[in-house]
Amino acid sequence: MPPTERPASDIPFERLFPQLDDSGRERLTAAARALDLRRSLDDPARWFWNEPDPADPQPEPEAQPHVLGTALLLYESDGDWLELGLDVWHQEGPRVSVTATVEVACWCELDHNMHAVQRAEWTADGGQALVEAFNAAALSVIRRIEGPRDPRDLRTRAGLPNPPEPVPDPDDGSPVDGGMAPSRHTP
Ligand SMILES: [Zn+2]
Numbered sequence: 001m002p003p004t005e006r007p008a009s010d011i012p013f014e015r016l017f018p019q020l021d022d023s024g025r026e027r028l029t030a031a032a033r034a035l036d037l038r039r040s041l042d043d044p045a046r047w048f049w050n051e052p053d054p055a056d057p058q059p060e061p062e063a064q065p066h067v068l069g070t071a072l073l074l075y076e077s078d079g080d081w082l083e084l085g086l087d088v089w090h091q092e093g094p095r096v097s098v099t100a101t102v103e104v105a106c107w108c109e110l111d112h113n114m115h116a117v118q119r120a121e122w123t124a125d126g127g128q129a130l131v132e133a134f135n136a137a138a139l140s141v142i143r144r145i146e147g148p149r150d151p152r153d154l155r156t157r158a159g160l161p162n163p164p165e166p167v168p169d170p171d172d173g174s175p176v177d178g179g180m181a182p183s184r185h186t187p
Helices: 022-037 126-142 153-158
Strands: 046-048 066-077 080-090 094-105 114-124
Touching: 022 066, 022 126, 080 126, 080 153, 094 126, 094 153, 114 126, 114 153
Parallel strands: none
Antiparallel strands: 046 066, 066 080, 080 094, 094 114
C-alpha cells in the first residue's frame, strides 16, 4: 500500500494504533493538528502512513517499519531545504518509537537526498506511553520551529558538505542560477 499524504484530520489512528482507547486517539489527533496549525502558509499539511494490510503481508518486513510521519518545511531555496520531521516506527512486539528530527538537503557528491542532523527518540510499550511519546516529540518539533533555519550552518556543524556559494553579479541583484540544485537520480 503506497504511503498517503493528507492532513492530520485524515490519519486513521484507530487502524494504525489499535492499542489506543478513545481518549488516547483524541490526544494524538490534537497533537498532530497542533503541528499542522504551526506550518507556514506555503507548507500544506502532509502526513503519510503505512497501514498494515493483513491481505498482503510483506514477505520480508523491515526491521523497524515506518508507521506514520510528517515533515514541516522551515526553509527552501535553490534546491536547498530544512525540514522538521516527526515519525513513528514499529519496534519489536508492541513497542514503537517516536522520533523528532531536523533534516537538511544532501549536497554530497553521492546523493543521499537527506541528512538528519539532529534526532531525538522516545520509545513506548503501550497505548498511554505512545500518547506521551507522541506528545513529547510533537512539543519538541513545535519548540524547534523557532530555532535556526540555515541548513548551511547545520550541515557545517554536522561535518557535511555545503553547496557552492553563489557568485554575486555586480550588475544585477538577481540570484545566479548556476544549475546548482542537487542532481536528482533519473532512471
Ligand atoms: Zn549526503
